[in-house]
Amino acid sequence: MDGFQQRREQKKKDILTTAHGLFMTHGIQKVSVAEIARKAGVSQVTIYNYFENKHKLIYESFLYYVDEAMSEFEETVDSDLPFPEKIKQLIFNKKQTAIQIHPEYYQYMMREYTADQGNLIERIYAEKTMPILSILLEEGRSKGYIDPSISMEAVLFYINILKDAMQREEIYEKVLPLTEDITKIFFYGLVGEKRE
Amino acid sequence: MDGFQQRREQKKKDILTTAHGLFMTHGIQKVSVAEIARKAGVSQVTIYNYFENKHKLIYESFLYYVDEAMSEFEETVDSDLPFPEKIKQLIFNKKQTAIQIHPEYYQYMMREYTADQGNLIERIYAEKTMPILSILLEEGRSKGYIDPSISMEAVLFYINILKDAMQREEIYEKVLPLTEDITKIFFYGLVGEKRE
Amino acid sequence: MDGFQQRREQKKKDILTTAHGLFMTHGIQKVSVAEIARKAGVSQVTIYNYFENKHKLIYESFLYYVDEAMSEFEETVDSDLPFPEKIKQLIFNKKQTAIQIHPEYYQYMMREYTADQGNLIERIYAEKTMPILSILLEEGRSKGYIDPSISMEAVLFYINILKDAMQREEIYEKVLPLTEDITKIFFYGLVGEKRE
Amino acid sequence: MDGFQQRREQKKKDILTTAHGLFMTHGIQKVSVAEIARKAGVSQVTIYNYFENKHKLIYESFLYYVDEAMSEFEETVDSDLPFPEKIKQLIFNKKQTAIQIHPEYYQYMMREYTADQGNLIERIYAEKTMPILSILLEEGRSKGYIDPSISMEAVLFYINILKDAMQREEIYEKVLPLTEDITKIFFYGLVGEKRE
DNA sequence: AATGAATGAGGGTTCATTCAT
DNA sequence: GATGAATGAACCCTCATTCAT
Structure with missing residues (x-):
């Protein structure tokens, strides 16, 4: 690749990244192309030269974000932390964008891409998230932390919704304590860890 | 109240209700006042006579929805189902709007009312959700289903995020099986129910 | 119809009519909706309230113009001028918009409506122009002015192209003399009227 | 001229030629410089290097076209076909661009060059078309095909409008039969050839 | 109280044209 | 001489809101 x-x-x-940042803060529809252009220090048309559409821009910004999320996710899984720590980090480490697709994008993608690429999101889960997660x-399981009778999907589901919640600033702050x-609930449930 | x-x-x-329905299907920002008026069979101006603003309309539509949700919630809690059934119903009964504030509204409210009424949502939780939930x-707890060392907030948090997930059509369908x-995870955690 | x-x-x-006028003078694509609005003394949006689209506006403006043209045409045909005078009037009376569809519209309609309503223009000819013309x-023919062996289509064709030419200001001026x-050519041809 | x-x-x-082709198919205003560049396999700037303006490009493309038309015209006139055949060919030979200026250009030129070069077109007629035509x-006339009392201008006018009509695909197809x-009408008029 | 009509402001997009390499 | 990148201006269109009846 040349200069x-x-x-x-x-x-x-x-x-x-400018676009992504604005989308995350103010929502997707509320951010105008003009605003992105201004903040990115380019002309509006330049954005069109690169992305053809606002739609396409959103789309690429979404993919970009998914990619980042996935590599962070992989990193954690590959690290040599003990298992419960990995789980905690996955859920609570704010910096981690990982696994979960941000609701703002989710809703947008779902609304706009229902028929065609609605499965795009499913594909991402199937091809990217699940493989890593299954590791x-x-x-x-092998270390005895997980009831083997529980399906992987169910676990993913919990991690997802927890992660999702943590993504929301307001919630994050409130539940950090x-x-x-x-x-505890995640590992031992409502009933709690009461084996003697 | 006269005729x-x-x-x-x-x-x-x-x-x-027309507005609320449209908001839920197409998102809040995508629905124009004109569309609501058309579908409700009134003039746009009539809407303004009643609600002054699109903002106010959204706001009232939100409150209306919260109220409905709360009475449904209360009903379930007051019913004489066994405790685990109540929990299940809370989480999985799709008809139940309850407890959880729909993300669409949530995001909107958060975005627009940050300073002022951001606490509105907190107030709703504090004054409406929590009292019922604590019952x-x-x-x-009294029936031995809940580890007494776990805080009510944490439980609410779980119920919330589960409920939240169930609100999303796509997720609901996928996790119903x-x-x-x-x-099981909710009651016994990842580790599973394996006492002695 | 009330007030x-x-x-x-x-x-x-x-x-x-404002739109039509501007279209005739400056061409269709060069006239912006804003310009029409300004000249018609209304807001741009008002135009959209009435016509939905620039496309639709052009379309209706076209139909409006065709309608006018047709009634003028009919009037001439129904008048009690002698036959050659009617022909002359048809061809040279500038006020007459008649018969012929102005090239500006023609080209536009053709370009945009090829598949669907391309036949629109043909339909107009078939249902409106031809019936009147045949009268x-x-x-x-009955008065001996027309060689009965000549097809009606061929005559219409000549009238059309003559009329068309007259519509163009520049040509009109130049050929009036x-x-x-x-x-003469129209009635007797290049060879001229040199019988017996 | 070197390499x-x-x-x-x-x-x-x-x-x-690329530009000209696009102009003829999609109209002049609808064709963007970018499109021409793409189709011609050069950069937009290259076009500007050669033509300075879109305007100038149109202008030169117009002249180019006129030149071609004229040589074709001359060829026909100089050929040794019998006179009526020449006329027919002039009118009906589709390949012949000749004599007549295509309405698309005509309109454009008229609209843009009204004051200045509006006479450009007149000049072309005066300096190029007429001399050849008069031959x-x-x-x-000399062969008895033309009534000598008819002015050359009038004849040119007829040839022009006939040619013009033939240029339009839709008309051409319809009137070919x-x-x-x-x-016949052109030579003998409406009244027809009824000398005995 | 209710409506049809009208509007200012703003959004996405395109285009002819210029800049920098 | 040729190109990729960048841009200001303009265009079509939508929307929340107000005016007049």
């Missing part, structure tokens, strides 16, 4: 290509790629990335859960309780 | 007032109230309710959880597993 | 309707109808007509030509010659 | 110049000239011609018509009738 041209590189600068182009860089600028594209700049626009993408993690296998580890959990509850970290211990939440983890 | 006039009644008809007025009725019309207001009509507009409210339910007290029952759970997982009902048993999900309940 | 409301009437005023509405009138305003619609105003916009229509005229029948008269011409040629009126006699042109008529 | 450089030649290649330059060739590229210019390529752009010109043809002289031939027609009428060839004989149209020619």
Whole structure:
């Protein structure tokens, strides 16, 4: 990739992250292309040169974000933390964008891509999330942390919704003090750990 | 309330439910006042006569929805189902709007009312959800279903996120077969029910 | 039709004629909706309230124009001028919009409506122009002005292209002095009237 | 002209014909410089290097087209076909771009060059079309095909409008079966050839 | 109280044209 | 001389809101 290509790629990335940031803060529909352009320091038309559509921009910004999320996710799973720590990190580590698709995007993608690429999201889960996750859960099972009768899907579901909740600033702040309780419930359930 | 007032109230309710329905299906920002007016069979101006703003309309539509949700919630709690059934119903009964505030509204409210009424949602939780929920959880504790060392907030949190997930059509469909597993995890955790 | 309707109808007509006028002078694509609005003394949005689209506006403006043209045409045919005079009037009377569809519209309609309503224009010819014209030509034949072996289509074709040419300001001016010659050719051809 | 110049000239011609082709198919205003560049396989800027303006490009493309038309026209006139055949060919030979200026250009030129070069078109007629045509018509007269009392302008006018009509695909197709009738009218008029 | 009509402001998108390499 | 990148201006269109009846 030569200098041209590189600068182009860089600028594209700049626009993408600017857009993504704005989308996350103000929602997708409320952010105008003009605003993105202003904040990214380029002309509106430049954005169109790179992305053709607002739609496409959202789409690519979404993919970009998914990619980032996935590599972070993989990193955690591959790390040599003890299993419960990995789980905790997955759920509570705010920096981690991972696993879960942010509701803002989710809703947008669902609304706009129902027929065609609605399965896009399913594909991402099937091809990216699940494979990595299954490694993690296998580890959990083999080390006796996970009831083997429980399906992987159900576990993923819980991790997802927990992660999802943590993504929301307001919730995150409020439940941070509850970290211990939440983890406890996750591992031992409402009934609690009362084997003697 | 005389006939006039009644008809007025009725019309207001009509507009409210029409609006709410559209908001849930197409998102809040995508629904125009004109569309609501058309579907409710009134003029746009009538909507303004009743609600002053699109903002206010959303706001009232939100409150209306919360109220409905709460009475349904209360009903379940007050019923004489066994405790685990109540929990299941809370989480999986699709008809139940209850407890949880729909993400669409949530996001909107958060975005628009940050400073002022951001606490509105907190107030709803504090004044409506929690009191009812605490009754339910007290029952759970007294009947030995809940580890007493776990905070009510944490339990509410779980119920909330589970409920929240169930609100999303796509998720609901996919996890319905997982009902048993999900309940199991909720009561006994990842580790599973393996006492002595 | 009550007062409301009437005023509405009138305003619609105003916009229509304004638009038509501008289209004729500056071409269709060069005229912006904003310009029409300005010249018609209404807001741009009002135009959209009435016509939904620039496309639709053009379309209706086209139909409006065709209608006008047809009634003028009919009037001439029904008048009690002698046959050659009718022909002359048809061809040279500038006020007459008649018969022929203006090239500007023609091209636009053709370009945009190829598949669907491309036949729209043909339909207009078939259902409106031809019936009236056939009356005229029948008269011409019966009075010995027209060689009966010549097809009606061929005559219509000539009238059309002559009329068409007259619609163009620049040509009209230049050929007005040629009126006699042109008529002569039309009736007696290049070879001229040199019988016996 | 050296190799450089030649290649330059060739590229210019390529752009010109590409542009001309697109103009004829989609209209002048609807074709963007970007589209021409893409189809001609050059950069947009290259087009600007050669033509300075879209305007100028149109203009040159117009001249290019006129030149071609004229040489074809001349060829026909100079050929040794019998006079009526020449006329027929002039009118009906589709390949012939000749004499007549295509309405698309005509309108555009008229609209943009009204004051200044509006006479450009007149000049073309005066300096190019008429001289050639007059040769043809002289031939027609001398051979008894043309009533000498008819002005050359009037004849040119007829040929023009006939040619013009033939340029329009839709019309061409429809009147091709009428060839004989149209020619007949052209030579003998409506009244028909009824000398005994 | 209710409506049809009207509007200012703003959003996405396209285009002819210029800049920098 | 040729190109990829960038842009200001303009265009079509939508929307929440107000006016007049």
